[in-house]
Amino acid sequence: MKFADIAGHQATVTSLRSIADSGKIPHAILLSGISGIGKMRLARAFAQYVHCSSRHGGDSCGVCPSCVQHQRLNNPDLHFVYPVIKRDGAVVSNDYIDQWREMMADWSYMPPQKWNDLLNAGNSQPAIYVNESEEVIAKASLSAFQENYKIFLIWLPEKMRPETANKLLKIIEEPFDDTVFILVSNDDSKLLPTIFSRTQRFNMRPLSEMEITTHLMRNHGVSPEMAAAAARIAEGSMGKAEELACHPEEILEFSSLFKEMMRMAYALKAPSLKTISEQCAAMGREKLLRFLNYSSRMVRENFIYNLRMPFISLLTPEEEEFSRRFAPFIHEGNVEALSDEISRAATDVERNGNAKIVMFDLMLLLSQWVRSPKPVPLPLQ
Numbered sequence: 001m002k003f004a005d006i007a008g009h010q011a012t013v014t015s016l017r018s019i020a021d022s023g024k025i026p027h028a029i030l031l032s033g034i035s036g037i038g039k040m041r042l043a044r045a046f047a048q049y050v051h052c053s054s055r056h057g058g059d060s061c062g063v064c065p066s067c068v069q070h071q072r073l074n075n076p077d078l079h080f081v082y083p084v085i086k087r088d089g090a091v092v093s094n095d096y097i098d099q100w101r102e103m104m105a106d107w108s109y110m111p112p113q114k115w116n117d118l119l120n121a122g123n124s125q126p127a128i129y130v131n132e133s134e135e136v137i138a139k140a141s142l143s144a145f146q147e148n149y150k151i152f153l154i155w156l157p158e159k160m161r162p163e164t165a166n167k168l169l170k171i172i173e174e175p176f177d178d179t180v181f182i183l184v185s186n187d188d189s190k191l192l193p194t195i196f197s198r199t200q201r202f203n204m205r206p207l208s209e210m211e212i213t214t215h216l217m218r219n220h221g222v223s224p225e226m227a228a229a230a231a232r233i234a235e236g237s238m239g240k241a242e243e244l245a246c247h248p249e250e251i252l253e254f255s256s257l258f259k260e261m262m263r264m265a266y267a268l269k270a271p272s273l274k275t276i277s278e279q280c281a282a283m284g285r286e287k288l289l290r291f292l293n294y295s296s297r298m299v300r301e302n303f304i305y306n307l308r309m310p311f312i313s314l315l316t317p318e319e320e321e322f323s324r325r326f327a328p329f330i331h332e333g334n335v336e337a338l339s340d341e342i343s344r345a346a347t348d349v350e351r352n353g354n355a356k357i358v359m360f361d362l363m364l365l366l367s368q369w370v371r372s373p374k375p376v377p378l379p380l381q
Contacts, residue, residue, distance in 0.1 A: 001044035001108075003059045005237060008155065009042060013201050016046045017058055025050065025149065026200040027175040032188040033204035038237025039184045040110045040155060040209040044202070045080055047151045047182065066147065072102055076145040079152045081136060083126035083159040085119050091131045095310060099326070109239030110155065112186070116286055123285045123352075128160040133167035139250065140171055144178050157183045158190035165192040172198055206236020220246050224319065231313045244316065250318075251288075254294040260323055261295075273363035281355035292346040298340045300328040331374040342367045343379040 004266075005014050010030075020023055029046075031039040037365055045060070048070040052060035060067050069075035084096050093100070099118040107114045119126060122169060144150045160168070172181055172195055187198060212231035215238060216222040222230070222245045234241035244251055257276070264272040280288055301315050305327040330338065345362040349355055 001041055001048055002062055003049065003173070006042050006045055007215045008037055009204055010208045012042065012204055013045075013369075015202065016042070017049065020046065020050050022084050027179065027201040028172050028181040028183065028195075029194070029197035030104060030183045030188060030191075030201045030212050031071060031204060032185040033199065034206055034236030034237060035186045036109045036203055036234070036241075037207055038109060038238055039204055040106055040153075043153055043182045043184050047153060050149055050151065050180070051075060051077065051147045072225070073104055075147075076369055077147040077150045077293070079136070079139055079150065081117075081128060081152060083128050083156050084334055085121050085124045085126050086129070091129050091156040092129075094135075094293060096327075109237075109242060110184075111239045111243060112156070113286065113290060126159060128154075128157070128164050130161060130163045130167060131166045132160075136168060137171055140176055140232060146371055148178065148227060149268070150176075150179050152179070152181045152182045156186060157195070158185055158187050160192070162192075165195060169194055186222060191226050207238055208236075212236075212241045218247050222246070229316050233316065235314075252318075252358050253324075256320060258290065258295055258296070259326075260328075261363065261366070262326065262370060265363060267365055268371075270364070274360055275299065277359035277363050278356055280359045285349055285352070285355070289346055292342055292349065296342045296346075298381055299330060299335065299342065301311055302327040303332075303335040306331065329370055333375040334369045334372045337369045337372075338366065341369065359370050 003017065006013060008190055016029075031043055033039055046066055049055065049060045050064040051070065051342075053064045053066055054061040060070075066075060070078065073080075080100060081095055082093050082096075082100060084091065084093060089095075096119065099115075103110070103115055103118055140150065140152070154301070157165075169192065171179075175181070181190075183195075183199060185191060188201075209228070209231040213224070213227045216227040216230060219223060220242070226245055227241075230241040230245040233244060237281055257279070261273070261276050264276060279293060282292065290379065297314070298319070301319075302323050304325045305315070305320075345358050348358045
């Protein structure tokens, strides 16, 4: 990964380049911002630049032995730390190195749900366990193998268990001279305050629609129309935009299910709604929460669609085709109730409520509200 591969974030790139060129690299750097904006890509580009033996033009060369090793994810002085799940004795990052390399190759904007899928996490929540801190301390105590610096790249440090964070605090406070930690966080408010305070922080902003559109067209051959739609919906996240434009399988699944759910709700077909609720429950908690989030977005966007202001609409062309017919049924008389019921269902699922019961109850409530008539405006006095 080179700086030239980074979409946007030029101010942060310039700052990191200057830090590396100065030879005074902080012992701990924190890159934070919303998911999918390229924080891990930038961290990898910075690590490669630090290790590159033939920098030129403000970037790593891409061809020296160190750069080649970085591109193959096997540089001996670059260590990755990331959340995992406990299964069959696996508790540290290297136990899932094959899945990690697949993630790096196919999903470099790091959508957390894809990592959960690669781990087959199900309802389990990945975490960085205390065993990982022991591995880091052991590796940090050794001399760098071939480079001037050993770099530990920690993805989602907010997933560290309290005992893990406390154990790593000492080495982050007083690291070895040749050791650099780069923390890549989606929510730095959940970091241990004593670790947060000991980092040099870079708060990375969401990408612009133009940056996302250009990237999708140039690097993935996406049509201008689809690229622009994905950029609007993504709200600054390249990871979300790539998923919409390049890996739309889950979005298409959710779209189809949402349409069927609303059609059966309006038709008051309880047996079909029961079948759909069972289908939803079979997704597993994390995927079901993503579907409920999608449903909430569709309710909101269909209400907005009635305003006839396309520049604020966050719908794909396929979703808009459905919304032309469906949007009139979402109005000021039911939009809040529909949104509240979906949100309540998501809360119940998140708290491990019985998904079949929660979803069937939601379907019946949707039937009630989606059929409610639009309020008649009061005459002007």
